[in-house]
Amino acid sequence: MIRTEQLIAQRGDFTLGPVNLDLGADSYLILLGPSGAGKTLLLETCMGLIPSKSGNVWLNGKDVTRSRPEQRHISYLPQDLALFPHLNVRENILFGAKRRHIDNSLTEDRLNNLLPLLELRNIIEREDVSSLSGGEKQRVALARALLPQPQMLFLDEPFSALDATIKRQLQVKLREINQQLGVTILHVTHDQEEAFMLGEKIAVMIHGKLCQLGSRDDIYYRPETLDVARFLRNQNIFDMTLEEVLPGGNMQKGNGIKLMTPGHERAQKGQRFAAGIRSEEVVIIRPNKPLGPDLQENLFHANVVDILAFGGTHILCVKLQESEVTIDVELPNCAMRDLGYAIGDDLQICLRKRSLWTIPLN
Amino acid sequence: MLHRDTAFKISMLLPLVLLIVYFLLLISSQSSFFSLTVFFDQLSRGDLRSAVTLSLFAATISSLLAIVIAIPSAYALARIHFPGKQFIDTFIDLPMILTPIALGTLILMSWNTSMGRLLSNFGITLPFTVAGVVLAQFTVIVAISIRMLKSTFEQINPRQEQVARLLGCSAFGSFRHVTLPLAKRGVMTAIILTWARAIGEFGATVMVAGTAKGQTATLPSSIYLAMSAADLPKAVTLMVILIGISLLVLLGVRVVLEHKP
Known part of the structure; x- marks a missing residue:
């Protein structure tokens, strides 16, 4: 047309x-x-x-x-x-x-x-x-x-x-x-x-x-x-380096964390990538609940460092325990009320591989 | 607080009241020279009637000519980007800065060139003719018309013209069906005000057309002539006519401006 x-x-x-x-x-x-x-x-x-x-x-x-x-x-x-x-x-x-x-x-x-x-x-x-x-x-x-x-x-x-x-x-x-x-x-x-x-x-x-x-x-x-990622309000963006190309994806390392990301065509070991995840895609692992198959990797322990309230949602700013990385986690108000998180609380999060995006740098 | 507000209002109103009193004194001071009998007696005189008729005729023709030239010129200055636009925009203001006498001199001198002589050979003569009166008035008022209309066109949202184009109008069609109707009030105001300026024009008209009684003498030049000859009844009669016309014009502007588009 x-x-x-x-x-x-x-x-x-x-x-x-x-x-x-x-x-x-x-x-x-x-x-x-x-x-x-x-x-x-x-x-x-x-x-x-x-x-x-x-x-x-x-x-x-x-x-x-x-x-x-x-x-x-x-x-x-x-x-x-x-x-x-x-x-x-x-x-x-x-x-x-x-x-x-x-x-x-x-x-x-x-x-x-x-x-x-x-x-x-x-x-x-x-x-x-x-x-x-x-x-x-x-x-x-x-x-x-x-x-x-x-x-x-x-x-x-x-x-x-x-x-x-x-x-x-x-x-x-x-x-x-x-x-x-x-x-x-x-x-x-x-x-x-x-x-x-x-x-x-x-x-x-x-x-x-x-x-x-x-x-x-x-x-x-x-x-x-x-x-595009920044314009679409992707808050969680990490600078990573490809460590290993695996059959199910790529193992990437950066900022003191390791992430299993979706595979990328023509990706080579040592290549730099930006990896990211939308804040509403970050999964909070509830204690004593069985983990599904897609929640077995990219698991991190973290502490709540800040809580921001918006109209219908809350943003939890959590710092990963193994590194200096801070991640925004978006929760609807009802979930926030049920979980009742406060600043200083420990929790476990999962950055699901299928929710992660990667962009080759350079 | 109330006292301060009142004091503020009075300090703003006082100069206005003083100005009105001054104008009223100026006008009322003429009453000692004015009587209705003399007024009607003067009106019956041929040279006075000719001055009034010529002024009305020349001002109408010159302001219409000025508007015909000013509408496209003002639109071009408001909307079209072209090289040298800034210079032309400034140059257009020249007649507003120059005194009318200097403008009149420019026109008169231009007739003393080879181009002027060539035109004269074809029977086109401007100095000391009615056409000269029209040209002198046109030269003085055209810049004012352009300035007023440019600001009118600038106030019209160009998106309206663009939408009209996309709805099927050609560039001329969009100008005719959207721009001109939206500029109607501005155009009417420009016509009335330039007409008022033209009817009161003196300097350029005298330089170009002279003050031949019953031929090229307009209302303002007749007032000047009457005062020079110490003919006060005639001068006052002409002034009353000019004031009457001016008041009618101002009233017309007010009606146009208060009328919703």
Whole structure:
């Protein structure tokens, strides 16, 4: 559906790319990255609002690199929605259909399909768009973008200004739209929760480069670069050296600990790796409980050195007894209440091999 | 605390009250020279009616010309990046800094060049003609229009234009259907204020078009002529007309600014 080939764009001193992206029809891709990563610049370049420095953009197999924005049939929902204040709600929604000279009866049919889907019946006749609530404005802007039935819908941080409840409702609505209308969506966000909730596929962009593109689980559990791992809040990262390549994985050593990690292609003895584990993947071994087969290795005794409380979870900061390594362990509040840990307590943890990720360094 | 607040408010209001009193004194001091009989008598005079008509006509044409040039120029300065933009942005302000008399001199002298003579050979003559009045006023007000409209365009969210493009508008279409309607209030205000500036223009107009009675004499130059000839009834009548027009214009601006887009 959309493909970019060695796409490079520039804004001031910032350079985007080269970006190679391939997004199929009906899919929902999340472009995730920190602020200033170049996500919006990538959208603007694909939409033709900013000329690319080099490379190509293909839409439905057609090279549109030199096409004007209106020829690309991409709809765009920017962060600030950009509703037209001089038009009423109906005129805003019908703007694209009018400009593209879509037949009136067809426009009415499409509008009648969108009204219930986006719950617009009560506000369609409103005169002043500035009197709409944040969620209503969002739905009007979505309807305006969808009515011309674009080939693609680009969303740029569309929910950043909404409160959590409305945000969740609209996120669910977006999934419905993607499935019911079959529109391909490229959704830019810096919000990781939103990304993992909505994206079938997620692309992570940092410093103008597309660092990783993969499924939810790939991105979440198997980051391919240290930048991606750090951006996705992997707190437990260790600098390791490969000591032995074994049939079931690699034995790595570093920071005074030994870890059995998943195997890595073309790994060689003495090679340096970054190994890591998400804090919620660290298992606390309860005393007197039998250990399952995947909890037989990477067992460590540790002391609780700090406890941090968040909304629904607690983070236990534990220091491994054999080394100076400190590991964050995330526990849901209910588990924390049951276990009743306090600073200074001893416990045993397991860094399961299948939960560990490794990235070759250099 | 209350006393301090009151003292603060009074210290802010007092200069304003003094200024209003000063302006009212200026206007009311004319009453000794003004009577309705003289006013209507003066209005029936051909040269005075001609000055009023010429002023209204020339100010309307010059401000329309200025807006036609200023809208694209201001948009270009607000939105388009091009080499030398900073220099041009500064250069555009030149007519606002130069005194109108100097501007008038520039126009007049330019007619004394080979290009001016060539145009004269084709029958295009500006000095001491109505077209000269329009050109002088245009030269003075066009920079003001550009400055006002540039700030109007800068206040419009460029994302709205981009969204319009992606919804099927060409660059011109997006300008017509989104930018211009959103700039409507700014454009209206610019038209009214530049028109007001044009109708009161004196220096450049006198230098370029002169003050020929019934031909190129405008309201301000007629006031000057009447005062030079110690014709106080005529000068006061012309001033009353100018004050009336100015008040109407200011009222118009207020109505436009308070009207919701």
